Amino acid sequence: MQIINSIRAFLKPDPKGPWDVVARLFREGWRKYLPGYAIASFFMVFVAGTTALTAWIIGDVVDQVFIDRSVTQLIILATAVVVISSIRGISMYGSTVALARTGNAVVADMQKRVYDHVLNLGIAYFDKTHSSMLITAVSNRAGSASAVLSTVLTSLVRDLLSVVGLVTVMIIKSPWLSVVVIVIGPLALFGVGRLVHRIRSVARSEFAGMQQIIASMQETAIGIRVVKAFNLESAMRTRMTSSIESVRRRGNKISQIKARTSPLMETLGGFAVAGVILWAGYATIYEGQKPGAFMSFITAILLAYEPAKRLANTRVGLERNVVGVRFVYDILDTPATMDTNPDGPDLEITAGEIRFDDVNFGYRKKKLVLRDFKFQAEGGKVTALVGPSGGGKSTIMNLIERFYDIRSGTITIDGQDISKVRIASLHDQIALVSQHTTIFRGTIRENIRFGRPSATDEEVETAAKNAMAHDFIMATPDGFETELEEGSGLLSGGQLQRLAIARAMLRDAPIILLDEATSSLDSESEHQIQVAFERLMAGRTTIVIAHRLSTVLGASKICVVEDGKITESGRHAELLAAGKRYARLYQLQFQDHPTDDDDEEGEPKVASVG
Numbered sequence: 001m002q003i004i005n006s007i008r009a010f011l012k013p014d015p016k017g018p019w020d021v022v023a024r025l026f027r028e029g030w031r032k033y034l035p036g037y038a039i040a041s042f043f044m045v046f047v048a049g050t051t052a053l054t055a056w057i058i059g060d061v062v063d064q065v066f067i068d069r070s071v072t073q074l075i076i077l078a079t080a081v082v083v084i085s086s087i088r089g090i091s092m093y094g095s096t097v098a099l100a101r102t103g104n105a106v107v108a109d110m111q112k113r114v115y116d117h118v119l120n121l122g123i124a125y126f127d128k129t130h131s132s133m134l135i136t137a138v139s140n141r142a143g144s145a146s147a148v149l150s151t152v153l154t155s156l157v158r159d160l161l162s163v164v165g166l167v168t169v170m171i172i173k174s175p176w177l178s179v180v181v182i183v184i185g186p187l188a189l190f191g192v193g194r195l196v197h198r199i200r201s202v203a204r205s206e207f208a209g210m211q212q213i214i215a216s217m218q219e220t221a222i223g224i225r226v227v228k229a230f231n232l233e234s235a236m237r238t239r240m241t242s243s244i245e246s247v248r249r250r251g252n253k254i255s256q257i258k259a260r261t262s263p264l265m266e267t268l269g270g271f272a273v274a275g276v277i278l279w280a281g282y283a284t285i286y287e288g289q290k291p292g293a294f295m296s297f298i299t300a301i302l303l304a305y306e307p308a309k310r311l312a313n314t315r316v317g318l319e320r321n322v323v324g325v326r327f328v329y330d331i332l333d334t335p336a337t338m339d340t341n342p343d344g345p346d347l348e349i350t351a352g353e354i355r356f357d358d359v360n361f362g363y364r365k366k367k368l369v370l371r372d373f374k375f376q377a378e379g380g381k382v383t384a385l386v387g388p389s390g391g392g393k394s395t396i397m398n399l400i401e402r403f404y405d406i407r408s409g410t411i412t413i414d415g416q417d418i419s420k421v422r423i424a425s426l427h428d429q430i431a432l433v434s435q436h437t438t439i440f441r442g443t444i445r446e447n448i449r450f451g452r453p454s455a456t457d458e459e460v461e462t463a464a465k466n467a468m469a470h471d472f473i474m475a476t477p478d479g480f481e482t483e484l485e486e487g488s489g490l491l492s493g494g495q496l497q498r499l500a501i502a503r504a505m506l507r508d509a510p511i512i513l514l515d516e517a518t519s520s521l522d523s524e525s526e527h528q529i530q531v532a533f534e535r536l537m538a539g540r541t542t543i544v545i546a547h548r549l550s551t552v553l554g555a556s557k558i559c560v561v562e563d564g565k566i567t568e569s570g571r572h573a574e575l576l577a578a579g580k581r582y583a584r585l586y587q588l589q590f591q592d593h594p595t596d597d598d599d600e601e602g603e604p605k606v607a608s609v610g
């Protein structure tokens with residue numbers, strides 16, 4: 001009964017078992033990978049066939065060469081052995097290569113699919129997902145897909161056919177002995193079902209540990225300054241060590257569980273072979289039977305041992321990889337909740353006026369960040385947002401970009417609801433300059449060109465000149481061809497900002513969203529950035545989160561954003577005269593700010609201009 005249960009557990013389509021994942025892998029890829037797997041299977045059939053033939057031919061060798069002493073048979077059989085071995089060798093090669101190629105194609109496709117899907121997910125998904133999870137998904141977990149497919153194929157085609165072939169040899173050569181072996185054989189499955197469950201939970205925590213290792217490494221690399229400045233080395237080391245150790249322990253555990261099937265199979269195999277030898281020896285010695293059939297039989301048992309063991313281990317081996325594939329499927333199944341209106345109308349800009357009407361929005365379910373929010377930015381003018389941190393200024397920017405969908409109300413640009421237009425056309429009309437310039441791997445030229453990938457070299461250079469970036473770019477080792485890398489530290493904060501402005505200039509969009517850096521710069525950079533900003537904003541609708549006095553002075557309208565509301569708005573002088581919130585903020589934030597206060601004529605504190 002126990003055995004039957006074990007066999008049933010082994011084959012049962014347990015909803016959490018590997019078969020749903022395996023079925024999905026085949027369902028999604030069978031059309032594309034069928035040729036590859038068909039070629040691999042074709043060769044595997046030959047591998048299995050030649051394995052069985054080897055066992056078969058041993059009997060003939062013993063009977064016809066050693067007992068009958070036939071020279072003709074000797075030559076024929078020797079030639080046959082050479083032919084069989086060659087076919088087997090070539091088939092092994094063919095199946096291994098075909099399997100590996102198809103497996104690599106599966107992994108590559110999986111990686112592309114995950115990346116495509118992740119690109120389409122809304123910002124909200126990234127808010128709640130650690131990047132290490134996405135990294136592990138495209139690195140080691142995508143590899144699990146090919147491991148699952150090749151395990152299944154190798155087991156079901158090569159190993160199963162080999163076992164079937166060898167059992168056939170056994171039955172033909174000695175039906176009675178076969179009955180005994182075939183009864184003992186399934187005993188081996190006993191216990192395997194129980195291992196499956198354990199390995200699944202261990203595999204899951206092994207993957208989780210791997211992700212922690214990547215996360216720790218990533219955090220350390222990104223935050224190395226903080227780590228060093230706060231003497232966090234030993235704390236970080238402890239975290240890392242514990243993740244590494246946990247992965248090591250899980251790895252050991254998995255190997256141990258997998259290996260546990262060996263003693264079982266080994267012992268049973270020994271019993272089977274010993275029994276056959278006793279029987280065969282008896283029949284040969286006392287009843288004068290030719291030993292060939294028994295030799296074939298024993299060879300078949302010995303050859304069947306490995307594939308049978310692998311077959312018994314299939315589930316156990318699958319579990320580990322299925323955990324990885326399931327994880328990737330979880331990402332692929334995350335719905336892209338935002339409707340990007342791929343077939344919607346394009347946003348047409350006339351004046352560039354942006355309006356928020358009774359907008360309600362919150363990042364999390366419970367808390368509203370903007371409540372019945374009303375806001376208007378006049379076309380072609382500069383609107384400055386000021387206010388305490390956490391008031392909602394960045395949120396306004398996020399919503400204009402439609403990084404998140406609002407709960408109610410409307411956001412329109414020139415009367416067109418931004419949730420109704422094709423989202424790519426919305427982004428085409430907006431240039432975003434954030435506080436932190438994102439550097440992508442590549443040259444300075446390529447980095448600026450991200451503003452508009454179709455721009456010519458001249459356009460890139462003109463944009464750099466207008467953004468006051470040309471001089472410092474030419475001073476780098478290879479000018480525009482200097483390679484940049486995230487965190488390379490080659491460029492200063494002010495230079496990075498001007499690079500971002502150059503990108504925005506190149507984009508030449510009618511709407512500019514600008515988040516000024518809070519960190520103060522040296523006065524030369526300050527001045528150059530101010531010039532660059534002024535050129536960028538000229539004639540465009542600009543919404544700027546202002547941290548610099550010159551910006552608020554130049555704005556056509558200043559909005560004070562506090563606690564998700566606009567509490568005051570107007571021009572600098574009016575608001576200052578009103579003596580309310582803005583006046584207080586002004587005292588706190590701008591008055592002592594080391595910017596070129598009275599720089600309207602472009603002079604005083606600035607030492608030199610490029």
Ligand code: ADP
Nearest residue numbers: 127363364369388389390391392393394395396
């Ligand atoms: P400001 O730019 O004025 O400093 P924000 O717009 O960044 O203010 O933040 C407004 C509120 O929204 C804050 O309470 C902040 O905690 C919250 N918030 C901002 N971004 C997120 C986010 N990605 N997920 C959850 N809450 C957020």
